[in-house]
Amino acid sequence: MSQIETEVLIIGGGIGGAAIARELSRYKVDATLVEKGMDFGQGITKYSSTIMCQGANVLEFRSEYHNSRLVWAGMPLMEPLCRELDIPFKRIGSLELVENQAGMRHPEKMIRRFNEYRGKYIPADTEPLQFIDRETLRSWEPNVNKKFIGALYDPNTAVNDPVRLTIAMVENARRNGVNTLLDTEVLEISAGTDDFEVQTNNGSIKCRYIINAAGEYVNQLAQMANADDFALYPVKSYQAVLDKKMGGLINHMVLSTQNGMVSPTVHGNLFFGISPGTQRLGKAHDHSTDKELADTALRHAQTLVPDVSAKDIINSFVGFIVFRNFEIGWHECTVGVSRWVPRFINASIGFPGICAAPAVGKEMVEILTKEGLELKENPQFSPYEKAMPDFSELSDEEKKQLIAQDPRYGHVVCRCETVTEGEIVEAIKRGARTLDGVKFRCRPGMGRCQGGFCGPRVTKILARELGVPEEEVTKKGGKSRNLLYKGKELLEAQQ
Numbered sequence: 171m172s173q174i175e176t177e178v179l180i181i182g183g184g185i186g187g188a189a190i191a192r193e194l195s196r197y198k199v200d201a202t203l204v205e206k207g208m209d210f211g212q213g214i215t216k217y218s219s220t221i222m223c224q225g226a227n228v229l230e231f232r233s234e235y236h237n238s239r240l241v242w243a244g245m246p247l248m249e250p251l252c253r254e255l256d257i258p259f260k261r262i263g264s265l266e267l268v269e270n271q272a273g274m275r276h277p278e279k280m281i282r283r284f285n286e287y288r289g290k291y292i293p294a295d296t297e298p299l300q301f302i303d304r305e306t307l308r309s310w311e312p313n314v315n316k317k318f319i320g321a322l323y324d325p326n327t328a329v330n331d332p333v334r335l336t337i338a339m340v341e342n343a344r345r346n347g348v349n350t351l352l353d354t355e356v357l358e359i360s361a362g363t364d365d366f367e368v369q370t371n372n373g374s375i376k377c378r379y380i381i382n383a384a385g386e387y388v389n390q391l392a393q394m395a396n397a398d399d400f401a402l403y404p405v406k407s408y409q410a411v412l413d414k415k416m417g418g419l420i421n422h423m424v425l426s427t428q429n430g431m432v433s434p435t436v437h438g439n440l441f442f443g444i445s446p447g448t449q450r451l452g453k454a455h456d457h458s459t460d461k462e463l464a465d466t467a468l469r470h471a472q473t474l475v476p477d478v479s480a481k482d483i484i485n486s487f488v489g490f491i492v493f494r495n496f497e498i499g500w501h502e503c504t505v506g507v508s509r510w511v512p513r514f515i516n517a518s519i520g521f522p523g524i525c526a527a528p529a530v531g532k533e534m535v536e537i538l539t540k541e542g543l544e545l546k547e548n549p550q551f552s553p554y555e556k557a558m559p560d561f562s563e564l565s566d567e568e569k570k571q572l573i574a575q576d577p578r579y580g581h582v583v584c585r586c587e588t589v590t591e592g593e594i595v596e597a598i599k600r601g602a603r604t605l606d607g608v609k610f611r612c613r614p615g616m617g618r619c620q621g622g623f624c625g626p627r628v629t630k631i632l633a634r635e636l637g638v639p640e641e642e643v644t645k646k647g648g649k650s651r652n653l654l655y656k657g658k659e660l661l662e663a664q665q
């Protein structure tokens with residue numbers, strides 16, 4: 171068992187912890203990021219709808235909310251961040267649909283508020299919100315339900331890939347000096363006068379500051395140190411992904427308060443879900459879906475875009491949005507030093523927390539400085555990362571060149587997403603240790619067959635590259651072994 175000493179311990183390698191780690195790496199600081207999973211970005215971040223928006227559709231679109239101020243500060247940072255880290259980012263715009271004259275009050279209120287905040291809380295160069303009428307809506311989105319009479323248009327809304335962004339931020343933080351540990355679960359925390367003693371499954375860590383960015387588990391971690399001066403309610407939210415062939419059905423994210431949203435993703439699929447009717451204060455960490463959730467979400471999606479069909483769904487899942495108060499659907503964040511334990515900082519980044527993450531990183535620098543940490547610039551800091559090749563996006567000439575350099579790029583392993591052996595090997599070189607690690611880096615298993623064809627082939631490549639037997643390859647670490655037995659063992663087990 172190892173014993174580590176570090177100045178700042180960040181618990182949780184989701185987008186929140188990753189953004190904080192990367193921001194701290196701009197400074198000369200001894201920081202360590204620990205993640206209990208086998209990869210980064212596999213907590214709430216993995217379940218996000220991947221939409222970067224100002225939150226004009228949520229109750230918290232008001233300057234009193236810390237969450238909104240972080241989202242507004244984070245939004246303009248997102249595109250440059252994705253550019254630095256070579257992560258896809260696409261501005262799609264959003265249309266919040268209006269059904270009748272009474273429904274006009276909401277867009278009018280949001281436009282008034284936006285104009286009041288622009289230049290104050292919202293950067294002055296942000297594109298304005300506007301109302302578009304029925305004819306414009308029809309011409310922009312002919313497949314949206316004809317009953318809607320117009321929409322609140324936010325041209326700033328964008329999509330990206332939050333898991334790739336998280337992994338890239340962690341890689342960048344590591345390159346700039348932050349220590350990162352996977353498969354390291356914090357089990358106990360004891361607070362001394364000047365430092366914390368933290369027990370993990372891999373040994374102990376002594377640190378002066380703790381940043382608790384444990385997502386769905388943020389309360390539990392805070393409780394370990396008696397720093398839980400807040401209450402959070404993880405609320406189950408259902409979502410589904412449609413086959414890429416439906417990708418052209420709509421161009422913008424379309425949404426309504428009652429029916430959730432249907433949106434393109436940055437990879438060309440459509441997503442739907444997170445309507446209020448498909449959110450439940452369920453048993454914490456229970457990620458099961460059921461027919462009622464699925465049927466309700468589909469009905470809501472069809473209210474927005476009637477051609478959304480059950481036969482085109484290729485995957486569905488629930489994630490937990492962390493609410494502060496379920497009754498009024500309040501997703502305020504909890505970012506700040508615990509009122510009870512000095513130097514213990516809770517960072518539950520709320521909804522839409524992906525958008526808020528870059529600003530949370532910046533705010534954390536201010537918080538730590540106020541808490542007495544001296545932060546001097548890291549002269550070696552480089553903000554850049556280069557993404558691995560995405561074969562399916564290359565021109566024919568680029569494909570030929572890549573295959574000439576490495577013939578494994580000529581071997582397509584995932585037919586649905588056109589992922590090559592070269593990409594899978596590169597993903598493993600960059601840290602993937604599991605099927606999900608490969609899938610979230612280069613997409614084998616994200617297509618129509620959901621890994622039915624490529625799963626065994628990716629398992630083989632993982633086993634070969636990691637030098638382990640195939641039956642030791644897991645979906646996501648722990649007991650999630652894909653091949654439980656060798657053929658002979660299976661026969662024996664059945665006897």
Ligand SMILES: Cc1cc2nc3c(=O)[nH]c(=O)nc-3n(C[C@H](O)[C@H](O)[C@H](O)COP(=O)(O)OP(=O)(O)OC[C@H]3O[C@@H](n4cnc5c(N)ncnc54)[C@H](O)[C@@H]3O)c2cc1C
Binds near residue numbers: 211219355
């Ligand atoms: C259905 C859904 C849709 C969403 N859509 C959007 C959207 O479109 N746009 C948007 O901006 N936001 C969206 N959000 C919100 C956004 O996804 C979250 O705000 C964000 O991902 C939270 O990131 P996080 O880093 O705080 O938590 P997480 O991603 O959960 O990261 C926390 C990490 O801590 C680790 N951890 C937990 N306990 C321990 C421990 N004891 N020791 C070590 N590690 C530990 C976990 O394994 C996890 O990896 C959505 C959320 C959901 C659920």
